[in-house]
Each structure stands twice: as C-alpha cells, then as structure tokens.
Amino acid sequence: MSVTETNIVDGIALSEERTLKMLITDYLDWCDEYKHLMILQEKINSYIAFCEGKQYKEIYKSNLIEHIIFEIHFLHEPTNNTLLFLKQIPAQISELTVSIECHISEAENENK
DSSP states (O other), X not given: OOTTOTTSOSEEEEOTTSEEEEEEEEOOOXXXXXXXXXXXXXXXXXXXXXXXXXXXXXXXXXXXXXXEEEEEEESSOOOHHHHHHHHHHHHXXXXXXXXXXXXXXXXXXXXX
C-alpha cells in the first residue's frame, strides 16, 4: 500500500488516548513536485472522507475517537511547498481534530 493507492488506508491504529493514527507511506521522489503533491492531496482527501464518514467505526466500533493523526512516512525529504501544504490541512477540516506528523526514511537522512 502506498500514497498512489488513494482508496486504500495504508495503516490504522487506535491509541489508549483515543487517538486514531492513520499511516500514509510515500515512496515517490520529488522530480515532478506538482504531480506528487496532487497524488498526496488525493490520498489525504480520501483519508478525510474516511474519517468524516466515520468508516473507522467498522474497525473500532465502541471507541470514541477524540483526535486523528495522519502519519506520513516519506522515503524522500519533502519539499518546502509540501510542508506548507501539510501545515494548512488541519485548519481546513472543521469537524475533525486532525494533525499531521511527517517522518523521513532513515536511508534518506543518512545520505545527507
């Protein structure tokens, strides 16, 4: 599963603090930044729809979700435009408490 499979949740887990964590795995490079951002936006939009539709209740039936984290694991360091885009997402979602966490592959960090 990956960022390009927009109709599939890459990973999902519920913490003890009633936080739903949703994983996005992004292996794409940034050679075509615009195209990459469009793919990432489509994936995030599908996750937002998943949460707004409370589809997570199929998995976590009796749990009250208070916060949602989209945890994005990048293989390649995201561009500044990407980071700006990701910072704007929580403010655009009025009915959900969402935050974004970004992680970059260890291999990418070692190459720098």
